[in-house]
Amino acid sequence: MSQFSAAMLMSLIAGGATAIGSLMVMFGNKTNTRFLSFALGFSAGIMVYISIACLLPESVEYLSYELDTVKAGLLSIVFMLIGIALSAVIDTFVPEFENPHSLKKVEDTHDKNINSLYRVGVMSAVAIAIHNFPEGIATFMTGYGDISKGMSIAFAVALHNIPEGIAVSIPLYYATGSRKKAFVLSALSGLTEPLGALLAYLILAPFMSDYLMGAIYSAIAGIMLYISFDELLPASRQYGHEHSSVFGVMIGIAVIAVGLLFTH
Secondary structure: OOHHHHHHHHHHHHHHOHHHHHHHHHOOOOOOHHHHHHHHHHHHHHHHHHHHHHHHHHHHHHHHOOOOHHHHHHHHHHHHHHHHHHHHHHHOOOOOOOOOOOOOOHHHOOOOOHHHHHHHHHHHHHHHHHHHHHHHHHHHHHHHHOHHHHHHHHHHHHHHHHHHHHHHHHHHHHHHOOHHHHHHHHHHHHOHHHHHHHHHHHHHHHHOOHHHHHHHHHHHHHHHHHHHHHHHHHHHHOOOOHHHHHHHHHHHHHHHHHHHHOOO
């Protein structure tokens, strides 16, 4: 399998994990909030560790091929801040009244108005689709440069996409009574990840260089740090299991640290 195919497959799997959240809704009458708190914390731990311990140092290494170490380090920080700013700008396009990371439970929807539920589901799908775009870029470009790191990021993104699938499918399922509609729309909201990956490749591939790879790695680190601290960690604590969230972060850091030791 080519580097391009492997990276695209990672992005597709990560985005497709939203459908897993939909399946949890289809076959469960109660939301396992302790698991979701742990999973979101676990995902954040992986993303933070990879960003700080792997992507930023590798960005400096790539940039050092064309610049001295101090300039490479400073430029890496600049590109990281650009990645953070990009994520913040994309956040402005997400409707504030339908936060895709807000707490939603299967058991809380039975008495809601049908029209309101349908609107919540559709708006959540739109919001999640917007959020998933930069995640697709991060997963693909990292995997395109290093398959082992790409797999780690894809795993972290896939974990945090599970509750996003729940956010879409819960209101749609109870508004329409159709498992198929809820599942399909949930799955479609995750397809913006491979779309973001494909667009990134088509735009950046002709200009690929050590300098560009260094810039991309730093920007990806910024995107993932923003996602972790602005979305994953706050969302993981909304479910009322703060210790599970923290435990997930610590386990996520430990697992990815050990995993990366055996892949180098």
